Amino acid sequence: MRSRFILILFFIVWGILLSRIYFLSIKSNSYYEALAKQNMIKKEWIVPVRGEILDRFGKPLAVNNIGFKIKIVPHLKKREKLLGSIEKITAKFSDLNTSKLIKRYRKHDSPYNHDPIEVVPFISYERMMPYYTKLLLDPLIKIEPAFKRFYPQREIASHVIGYVSKANTKDTQRDKVAKITGIIGKSGIEKYYNDYLEGELGYKKLKVTAFNRVIDVVEEKEPIQNRDLYLTLDLRLQEFIHKLFQNKAGVAIVMKTNGEILAAGSFPEFDPNLFVSGISRKKWKELINDLNHPFTNKLINGLYPPGSTIKMGVALSFLDSRKISPYTPFYCNGAIELGKRKFRCWKHTGHGEVRLIKAIRESCDVYFYEGSLRVGINKIAFDLRKMGFGKKSGVDLPNEFIGVVPDKEWKKRKYGLNWYQGETVVSSIGQGYDLVTPMQIARYTALLATGKLPTPHFARSFTYKNYIPKEEDVLTPLQKRNLKFIRRGMYEVCNHPKGTATRHISLPIKIAGKTGTAQIVGIPQDEKERMKEEELAYYSRSHAWLTTYAPFKQPRYIVTVLVEHGGHGGAAAGPIVNAIYTKMIELGYFRARD
Structure with a gap:
C-alpha cells in the first residue's frame, strides 16, 4: 500500500514537470517569438506636413517654413563627447545656449531609447546650408528635415487664423499626431480644423540589429499630408480694415448674407508667430495686461x-x-x-x-x-x-x-x-x-x-x-x-x-x-x-x-x-x-x- 502511494506520487510529480516543460518549450514558443520580433522589428513614424491656410484667392495666411532639426546619438555617457558635439553646433549658431542643449539631451537620454535625441527643433534652411556638410562630418550629429509654422500676414486676421504651439500632456493623450510632432492648433482656425490640417501619420517598419542598425524595410505607409484649407476671407479687404482700426479697439465683420465671411477682425490684433516656438514671459505679460485685450x-x-x-x-x-x-x-x-x-x-x-x-x-x-x-x-x-x-x-x-x-x-x-x-x-x-x-x-x-x-x-x-x-x-x-x-x-x-x-x-x-x-x-x-x-x-x-x-x-x-x-x-x-x-x-x- 505504501509502495503504491509512493509510485502514484512519483507519477504526479513527473507529470507536473513534463507538462511545465511542454508549456515552456512549445506552448510559449509563439509568445517568445512575438517578443523576439518586437526586438528586431522597429516602427518609425513619418510626420505629415501640416496643411496651409489660404484666403479665397490663394494668398497665404499660414504656411510652413522649411528647415532642419539637429539630433545627437543617444547614450553618450562621457561629457567630453557630448560637449564636443554640442559646441560644434553652438559655434555655428551663436543664439543657441550650450547648457540648455545639454539639459535637453539629458532629459531624453535613456537606456531604452536607441533613437537620436533632438536638441535643436528648428534651424531655417538659409541658416543651415553654410554649415550643413561641416556638421555632418561629426558622426554623433544627425540632421533631418523639419517644418515650422509661419504666419506671413503677422497681426492681420490673427484671431481668425489662430496659431499652433507646443502640445501639452492633455493634447498628446488625445491626438496621435501631436504626440509625435509636439505641435497642435491652439486657437482660431488652426484649432477648429486641427484634425484636418495636421493630416495622418505614416510609418516605416524596419528590421534592425541589436545595435539599432537598419537591415531592411519590412513595410511602409505614406502619411496623409498637405491638406490645404481655403478660407472665405479676402485678404485685400482684411488688410484694409486692419488699417482702419489702427489705434482703435473693436470689431468689424463683412459677411455675405449666406454666412460666408469676407473679412473679420478683432482689434487690437497680435502676431501669432510669437506662440509657435513659445512666447516670452515679458511679451505674454504685455498682451494680457493691455486694457484693450488684444488676446481676446x-x-x-x-x-x-x-x-x-x-x-x-x-x-x-x-x-x-x-x-x-x-x-x-x-x-x-x-x-x-x-x-x-x-x-x-x-x-x-x-x-x-x-x-x-x-x-x-x-x-x-x-x-x-x-x-x-x-x-x-x-x-x-x-x-x-x-x-x-x-x-x-x-x-x-x-x-x-x-x-x-x-x-x-x-x-x-x-x-x-x-x-x-x-x-x-x-x-x-x-x-x-x-x-x-x-x-x-x-x-x-x-x-x-x-x-x-x-x-x-x-x-x-x-x-x-x-x-x-x-x-x-x-x-x-x-x-x-x-x-x-x-x-x-x-x-x-x-x-x-x-x-x-x-x-x-x-x-x-x-x-x-x-x-x-x-x-x-x-x-x-x-x-x-x-x-x-x-x-x-x-x-x-x-x-x-x-x-x-x-x-x-x-x-x-x-x-x-x-x-x-x-x-x-x-x-x-x-x-x-x-x-x-x-x-x-x-x-x-x-x-x-x-
Missing part, C-alpha cells in the same frame, strides 16, 4: 450690450404679439416714469408722436419702453433667442460664447430674485443684463435682410470638397410679413435726413442699417441731462455699433462694426462702415445697377 477674440468672446441694434428684433416681437401694429403710436416727451424711477430717451426733448418706422429711424427709446411693458419680457426674450441670441452662432471658431438674453426664469435661476418691470424697459433697448457677441449681431442682421438665419463660416473649400452654407427658417409667417416695415426703418436710418447714421454715410449704393450706443456706465437719476460722450473718461464711454446690409433692394452683404468706447454709434462706427463699403465697391463686390 472679440468676434465670438467679446460680450457687449447690444444697445439699439436689438430694437429691430424687439419690434418684430411687438408685432408678432398682435398687441402692437406698425401704426400704433406712442408719445415720447423724453422719458417715462415707472415707480419712483425715470427712464430717459437718448433725446431729452423727446420725439413727439412715434410709430414703428420713425422709432427705428430715430432710435426712440420711449417707443420701446412703452411697447415692452405692453408685450412683456418673456415674449421678447423668446423671439430674440429664435433670432440667434443667447446661443452659439455655429461659426467655425472654437470656444464661442453664447451671451445673455434675460427673462423672468433666467433671473430666478441665476440670482434667485424676481423680475421687475424696470428691467423689461432697459432690456427693450439692449441694456441691463443683455449681452451679445458681434458675430451674433452680424448673423441677426442677415436674418433681417433676407428672412433666413445663416450659420457664419470661414471655411470655403477643403482638399476634396467645398463648404456647404447652412440657413435656418426661424421667423413666424407674421414676422416675415412685417419685415418690410423693419427694413424701411433701417433704410431711413442711413438715408433719411433724420436717420441716426445718414450724415456719416456717403455712398453710390443704398444701404440699410441700425446704430447703437451701448452704455457701460449708468446715468444717475439726479442728472438732468446726460454728459456728452467726449466729456467722459475713455473707458467710461459707450461702445458704438453700426450694423448694415447692402444693397437695400437685393441684400448680399452685411457689414457690422463695433468701436469700443467710441461714443455714439453713427459718429464712431459710421465713417468706418462707409470706408468698408467704398473699398468693396473698388474691389468689384457691387454691380453698376446696385
